[in-house]
Amino acid sequence: MSTPKTDARTRLLDAGMQLLRERGYDATRVxxxxxxAGVTKGAFFHHFASKADYGVAAAQHWTNxxxxxxxxxxxxxxxxxxxxxxxxLDLRRAMIAGAPAQFSCVAGTMAQEVFETQPAIRDACGVxxxxxxxxxxxxxxxxxxxxxxGDVVEAADLALHTQVVLQGGYVVAKALxxxxxxxxxxxxxxxxxxxxxxxxxxxx
Amino acid sequence: MSTPKTDARTRLLDAGMQLLRERGYDATRVxxxxxxAGVTKGAFFHHFASKADYGVAAAQHWTNxxxxxxxxxxxxxxxxxxxxxxxxLDLRRAMIAGAPAQFSCVAGTMAQEVFETQPAIRDACGVxxxxxxxxxxxxxxxxxxxxxxGDVVEAADLALHTQVVLQGGYVVAKALxxxxxxxxxxxxxxxxxxxxxxxxxxxx
DNA sequence: TCAAACATACCAACCAGTCGGTATCGAGTC
DNA sequence: GACTCGATACCGACTGGTTGGTATGTTTGA
Numbered sequence: 001m002s003t004p005k006t007d008a009r010t011r012l013l014d015a016g017m018q019l020l021r022e023r024g025y026d027a028t029r030v031x032x033x034x035x036x037a038g039v040t041k042g043a044f045f046h047h048f049a050s051k052a053d054y055g056v057a058a059a060q061h062w063t064n065x066x067x068x069x070x071x072x073x074x075x076x077x078x079x080x081x082x083x084x085x086x087x088x089l090d091l092r093r094a095m096i097a098g099a100p101a102q103f104s105c106v107a108g109t110m111a112q113e114v115f116e117t118q119p120a121i122r123d124a125c126g127v128x129x130x131x132x133x134x135x136x137x138x139x140x141x142x143x144x145x146x147x148x149x150g151d152v153v154e155a156a157d158l159a160l161h162t163q164v165v166l167q168g169g170y171v172v173a174k175a176l177x178x179x180x181x182x183x184x185x186x187x188x189x190x191x192x193x194x195x196x197x198x199x200x201x202x203x204x
Numbered sequence: 205m206s207t208p209k210t211d212a213r214t215r216l217l218d219a220g221m222q223l224l225r226e227r228g229y230d231a232t233r234v235x236x237x238x239x240x241a242g243v244t245k246g247a248f249f250h251h252f253a254s255k256a257d258y259g260v261a262a263a264q265h266w267t268n269x270x271x272x273x274x275x276x277x278x279x280x281x282x283x284x285x286x287x288x289x290x291x292x293l294d295l296r297r298a299m300i301a302g303a304p305a306q307f308s309c310v311a312g313t314m315a316q317e318v319f320e321t322q323p324a325i326r327d328a329c330g331v332x333x334x335x336x337x338x339x340x341x342x343x344x345x346x347x348x349x350x351x352x353x354g355d356v357v358e359a360a361d362l363a364l365h366t367q368v369v370l371q372g373g374y375v376v377a378k379a380l381x382x383x384x385x386x387x388x389x390x391x392x393x394x395x396x397x398x399x400x401x402x403x404x405x406x407x408x
Numbered sequence: 409t410c411a412a413a414c415a416t417a418c419c420a421a422c423c424a425g426t427c428g429g430t431a432t433c434g435a436g437t438c
Numbered sequence: 439g440a441c442t443c444g445a446t447a448c449c450g451a452c453t454g455g456t457t458g459g460t461a462t463g464t465t466t467g468a
Binding site: 211213243 | 446447448449450
């Protein structure tokens, strides 16, 4: 890193997105983050009061990175709410490639580990996951209204359920060392929504 | 612990079931396990070559505890394969109570954290999760055959999908500090299976 | 010239793992 | 049935490397 493009704080947070997903919060040492970012420990503690403080910032950084990416993604261009939801699932499915550290979720990984020991980090992870789920809510609400499913399911529940399937897929993919688990579960989720919204004709 | 009922090894493993789910693998210190089990570090390293060795044993112990419990559970008494599956989901739903450390999964929690740093532990966790999923496979296979869905879904995939939903529910419940997330997702999974196996009459 | 942004050296606490020791018990021996 | 012997179970003080965090500079930019 001869010529740092960005400031140390951003580089530390960027480096964390990879390391935290690989090793989790506890096993990621402050010095690991520093060397990956090409800075020293002095810089780390200049920008973050503690490792826990960094954890909170990392969860927020994860949101700051992913939110604009999803907001700018193609799937919003689909013509109907339901089409947008299926296009979203197609995107999430296509994102499953390489190692789990590449496609899994920083917030989910950290939350699972520190939910009891680091409430501040857990809350930041919760905000990240809930916030992303919320971006799906309007399309689900419109699809539910369109199909008269108002007293069968709730938009917020369905939106969160998509995240549950993704997070669970990551866990199982890691445990079985096989990405097929996530992909298969996304397909099951897709089939559920197909059936629920009575799109049988699209089921192969 | 004036009169230890069981040997130190078992007490250490039993203590880990709680601590590992609360704090994860890394944040659970060997001395935490020892004091929770009422033994000393000498006893720990007498029975386990290393902390990682303990992690592998803990994943196996988790299987040893849960497998007989599920094998002996009521839901196997239901009359049809599909009824048994729904009864299984009822049981899993009823098990969601108290703190995540009470109802979540030792294997899923550990695997998420150490999948890259401790392959032996990850594999043991994978065996535990896959083994439990396998216990559902026969009923799914029978239900699929009965309903002529042989070229729509596969039993193994469906069985694993139930575990994906549960594991994901635990992650989201921890992140949002709200058990409602798991329960709602189990209900979505139940509705999926209802729709898939064309049990619409049972949908409220 | 002042403050923010880094760097370097250092420390105290922690923690996995070690090592010498003791307690207990069953099998053999006479 | 006392006595040794060996093996297993367990104890607890100690250690050496690690790690989060600090104290004290130095550089840079406005």
